[in-house]
Amino acid sequence: MAARPLLLFETSEAALRRVSEPLADEPDEARRLIADLKDTLLRHPNGIGLAAPQIGVHKRAIVVCFGAGTGAGHGPPIGVINPVILEEGRERLDFDGCLSIPGLYAETVRPHFLRLRGIDERGQAFEWTLDGFDAVVVHHEVDHLNGVLFIDRVSSPDRLHREDDEPEAGERSGP
Ligand code: ZN
Numbered sequence: 001m002a003a004r005p006l007l008l009f010e011t012s013e014a015a016l017r018r019v020s021e022p023l024a025d026e027p028d029e030a031r032r033l034i035a036d037l038k039d040t041l042l043r044h045p046n047g048i049g050l051a052a053p054q055i056g057v058h059k060r061a062i063v064v065c066f067g068a069g070t071g072a073g074h075g076p077p078i079g080v081i082n083p084v085i086l087e088e089g090r091e092r093l094d095f096d097g098c099l100s101i102p103g104l105y106a107e108t109v110r111p112h113f114l115r116l117r118g119i120d121e122r123g124q125a126f127e128w129t130l131d132g133f134d135a136v137v138v139h140h141e142v143d144h145l146n147g148v149l150f151i152d153r154v155s156s157p158d159r160l161h162r163e164d165d166e167p168e169a170g171e172r173s174g175p
Contacts, residue, residue, distance in 0.1 A: 003039040004055040009101045009149065012056075016100055017147040020051075020058040023081050027123050030061065034079030034121055037063040041077050047099050048074055049137045051144030054100050062141035069133020081119040083142050086127070089113040094136055096150040106160045108153040110136045 007015050023030055033052060041050040041063055049064040060082045068074040088111035097105040114135040116128045130138055140150060154160045 002036055003043045004036055006040060006044070006099055007054055007056055009098075009151075012100075015056060015058075016053060016144070016149060018053060018058050019147045020053050020060045020145040023059045023061055030079075030081050030119075030123070031121070033057060033059060033061050034063060034081070037061065037079065038077045041065075044099050049141045050077075050099065051141045053144055053147075060145045062138070062145070064134075064137050064141055066130075066134045066137075068137060079121040080116075080138075081121075083116055083118040083138065083145070085114055085139070085142055086117055087113075087115040088135070088139070090135075094133070096136075096140065096153070098140070098150050101149065101151065103163045104151070104160065105163060106150060106154045108150055108159070109155070110139045110153070112136065114138055 009016060023033070036055060037050050037052060040055055041047045048068040049062065052059045052061045061079065062083060063077040063079050065074040065077050090112040091109050092112050093107050093109050095105055096108040096110070112132050112135050114130045116130060116138060118126060120126050143149070143153075151160065
C-alpha cells in the first residue's frame with residue numbers, strides 16, 4: 001500500500017484521456033489498487049474522490065468520499081470496482097474541480113441522482129442509489145474512467161474559473 005504520484009493534466013493529458021479497462025476478478029490486485037488510491041487521496045486534503053487513471057493505472061476503479069455536500073465534513077474514502085451507472089437524473093449546475101487540474105474550477109451540469117452497480121471493496125456486487133453531491137462525485141470519477149475531464153463539461157468559458165481570480169471560492173474541494 002502506497003501513495004502514488006498524481007498525474008496532472010498539464011503534463012499527462014494523454015494518459016488522463018485514455019479509457020480504462022474493466023478490472024479482472026483478481027481480488028489481490030483490486031485490494032492493492034484501492035489501497036493505493038486511498039493513500040494517494042489522503043495526501044490531498046481537498047480531495048473527495050480519485051480514479052485509477054489519475055495514478056496512471058488504466059483500470060476501472062475509483063475511491064469516493066460520501067457526505068461531502070452536507071457541509072458537515074465527509075466520510076472516509078470508499079472503493080468501487082467496475083462501477084456502472086444504470087440510471088441518472090435530476091441534473092443541476094454545481095461547482096466542479098479536479099486534483100489533476102489544480103487551480104481551475106468550473107460550474108458543470110451533473111446528475112444529483114444515480115443508480116450505480118459495481119463491486120465493493122470486499123468483492124461483493126452491489127447496487128446503490130445515490131443522491132445529491134454524492135451522485136456528482138461518483139459521476140466525476142466514472143468520467144475519469146472514460147477519459148472525460150470536468151473541463152469537457154463546461155458549456156461556456158464564463159463558467160470556467162481560475163482559483164486566483166476569485167479567492168473567495170478558493171475553498172472549493174474537488175474530486
Ligand atoms: Zn477529477
